[in-house]
Amino acid sequence: MERIGSFFNDMSFKSKILMAFIFIALIPLSVLGIFSYKTIRSMLINKETMYLEATFDQTSQILDSTIGIYDNAIRSLCFNRQLINLNQTNYTSDYDRYESLNFIDDLFVTTQNLVPEVEYITLFTNSNMGVHGNTVRSMEEIRSSKWYDFISDTATSWLYDGNRIYCVHPMLDSGTSDRNRSYIVMQIKVETLEEILRIVDAQNISVVIRSQRSDIICNNGNPQNANEMIDQIPSLNELYIDNNKFVSVKDYVKGTEWMVVMSASYYDILMSTYLYSAIVIIIILSCFFVVFVVSIRFSKKMLVRIDELKRNMAEVEDGSFVVNVKSSSKDEIGELIRGFSVMIVKINELIEKNYKATVEKKDYELKALQAQINPHFLYNSLSLINWRALRIDAPEISELARLLSDFYRTTLNRGNSMTIVRQEMLNIKSYLQIQQIMHNDSFRVEYQIEDMIGNCLIPNLTLQPLVENAIVHGLEKSDAPGRLTITAVRKNDDIHIVIKDNGAGIPAPSLENILETESQGGGYGLKNVNQRIKLFFGEEYGMSIESVLEQGTVVTVRIPARYGNNDRKGEEQTSGARPF
Numbered sequence: 001m002e003r004i005g006s007f008f009n010d011m012s013f014k015s016k017i018l019m020a021f022i023f024i025a026l027i028p029l030s031v032l033g034i035f036s037y038k039t040i041r042s043m044l045i046n047k048e049t050m051y052l053e054a055t056f057d058q059t060s061q062i063l064d065s066t067i068g069i070y071d072n073a074i075r076s077l078c079f080n081r082q083l084i085n086l087n088q089t090n091y092t093s094d095y096d097r098y099e100s101l102n103f104i105d106d107l108f109v110t111t112q113n114l115v116p117e118v119e120y121i122t123l124f125t126n127s128n129m130g131v132h133g134n135t136v137r138s139m140e141e142i143r144s145s146k147w148y149d150f151i152s153d154t155a156t157s158w159l160y161d162g163n164r165i166y167c168v169h170p171m172l173d174s175g176t177s178d179r180n181r182s183y184i185v186m187q188i189k190v191e192t193l194e195e196i197l198r199i200v201d202a203q204n205i206s207v208v209i210r211s212q213r214s215d216i217i218c219n220n221g222n223p224q225n226a227n228e229m230i231d232q233i234p235s236l237n238e239l240y241i242d243n244n245k246f247v248s249v250k251d252y253v254k255g256t257e258w259m260v261v262m263s264a265s266y267y268d269i270l271m272s273t274y275l276y277s278a279i280v281i282i283i284i285l286s287c288f289f290v291v292f293v294v295s296i297r298f299s300k301k302m303l304v305r306i307d308e309l310k311r312n313m314a315e316v317e318d319g320s321f322v323v324n325v326k327s328s329s330k331d332e333i334g335e336l337i338r339g340f341s342v343m344i345v346k347i348n349e350l351i352e353k354n355y356k357a358t359v360e361k362k363d364y365e366l367k368a369l370q371a372q373i374n375p376h377f378l379y380n381s382l383s384l385i386n387w388r389a390l391r392i393d394a395p396e397i398s399e400l401a402r403l404l405s406d407f408y409r410t411t412l413n414r415g416n417s418m419t420i421v422r423q424e425m426l427n428i429k430s431y432l433q434i435q436q437i438m439h440n441d442s443f444r445v446e447y448q449i450e451d452m453i454g455n456c457l458i459p460n461l462t463l464q465p466l467v468e469n470a471i472v473h474g475l476e477k478s479d480a481p482g483r484l485t486i487t488a489v490r491k492n493d494d495i496h497i498v499i500k501d502n503g504a505g506i507p508a509p510s511l512e513n514i515l516e517t518e519s520q521g522g523g524y525g526l527k528n529v530n531q532r533i534k535l536f537f538g539e540e541y542g543m544s545i546e547s548v549l550e551q552g553t554v555v556t557v558r559i560p561a562r563y564g565n566n567d568r569k570g571e572e573q574t575s576g577a578r579p580f
Contacts, residue, residue: 017298021299030284037280040280041270044269049269052247052262059260062196068254070188071255078171091128101130101135105135108123118186118189125137125182147160151170156168158258160213165190166185167185168183193218194220197220207261208260208262212257229263237249322344358535385397421458421488424458425447443484456495457559471484474503474505476503485498486499495560526543530542543556
């Protein structure tokens with residue numbers, strides 16, 4: 001929920017209004033569409049299932065009628081008195097046997113003409129009538145058949161043997177035992193049943209007829225595992241719906257032990273609902289599209305002034321404090337635009353005042369620092385010290401006086417705020433030589449300065465506070481032999497001056513805001529140096545500090561490569577670094 005709330009809060013106001021309109025329209029349209037779809041779908045499924053049941057009843061009646069025709073035909077033969085008498089006669093004369101066989105041939109042919117789907121009719125008998133083609137055969141033959149054990153001794157039996165259908169009925173023969181009865185067998189074409197099923201198949205309904213031995217007699221379109229499908233249907237003559245595959249119903253064929261199963265693809269039934277569903281969906285999408293277009297136009301019209309205000313605010317954020325949006329309307333948005341205009345005017349005034357005050361303050365600070373020393377008095381005093389030291393043969397005092405004279409000459413810089421890198425490096429060199437004398441050469445200094453950057457401009461007194469901090473807060477607090485490295489190189493259009501020491505380092509908490517904190521000693525600190533660089537060259541320039549405790553600190557000063565007095569002689573020189 002928090003993520004959803006955050007996502008909604010981060011959306012634009014235009015998107016929120018558009019979403020509100022869409023949801024207001026989407027909810028009733030969705031409810032109406034779902035209700036219509038479910039209602040139509042339920043009606044069509046009921047219609048299709050009722051049609052399946054009606055077709056099943058009709059097909060069952062056709063099968064029952066067809067079976068009844070064959071059953072009546074074979075029963076009429078089995079109950080024919082003359083045929084019964086001929087079957088019970090003990091023949092002693094070939095002529096009598098011939099007459100009997102001719103009668104049976106005529107009788108069976110007449111029956112076949114009445115029922116043309118019958119391939120042949122055979123009388124299997126125990127009498128001595130003899131074998132006569134397919135018309136009369138011995139009972140020994142029928143006893144060896146696979147389906148003999150399934151023959152009923154009292155009623156018609158319907159049997160299936162691989163690719164033949166047999167209709168078998170016992171002869172009425174009261175003078176013999178049940179196992180010595182004679183039988184009439186009527187072989188029927190399988191195509192007779194398949195023709196009935198083809199009519200049903202034209203209606204996209206599949207039918208399976210299964211024998212009592214679970215042999216599939218006819219199967220028009222059902223899957224190969226028809227037996228498994230039939231066994232899944234729980235009851236007879238009741239509609240069974242398998243939502244994944246079929247809608248089915250099964251029952252026994254009247255007068256047989258065969259089972260007929262009719263099924264329709266549930267997918268085909270659902271397909272009939274798709275057209276209506278598509279119509280409903282198209283209507284809903286059309287309504288949704290209209291709502292979407294109207295919502296976009298309305299939100300755009302309503303928020304056009306907010307978009308203008310947003311663009312103007314982005315320009316202000318990029319540094320252009322110019323008001324481009326105006327409104328004379330008296331609604332909340334108009335008041336917001338007018339308030340924004342007033343705010344920008346006041347911000348411009350404050351920036352101007354603050355910028356001038358800051359520049360003046362930094363300039364006054366530097367000039368005050370320089371003014372603390374009377375240059376002529378200082379130079380004369382140092383020259384006198386140097387002369388007196390030479391007279392008494394004190395070279396160290398003389399050297400110290402000379403270094404102080406050089407240091408303050410470059411520091412004062414005739415009151416100018418800007419100097420060049422070469423002069424700033426001479427200042428640092430003098431200062432470090434004084435510090436080495438004061439510290440008994442306890443640390444050494446290395447310089448790597450590119451000649452080509454010597455005439456580039458740099459704010460006066462930029463590096464001396466950094467070097468002083470490296471000595472006081474780094475090298476003096478470490479027991480290891482001190483090493484201070486000063487490197488100055490040009491990278492593209494910038495100059496990178498790096499001051500590296502191997503001193504005590506700076507703790508992490510202090511390092512995080514060291515450039516934002518005033519110097520604790522009240523001197524000219526790192527924050528001051530960083531701000532002066534940014535004031536002279538812009539916010540993209542300044543200082544960066546990296547430090548590791550007990551390993552040292554690296555201070556990097558980045559300034560643009562600008563040359564003073566149009567002097568670009570340094571660029572013509574070799575860019576390789578050498579000791580300064």
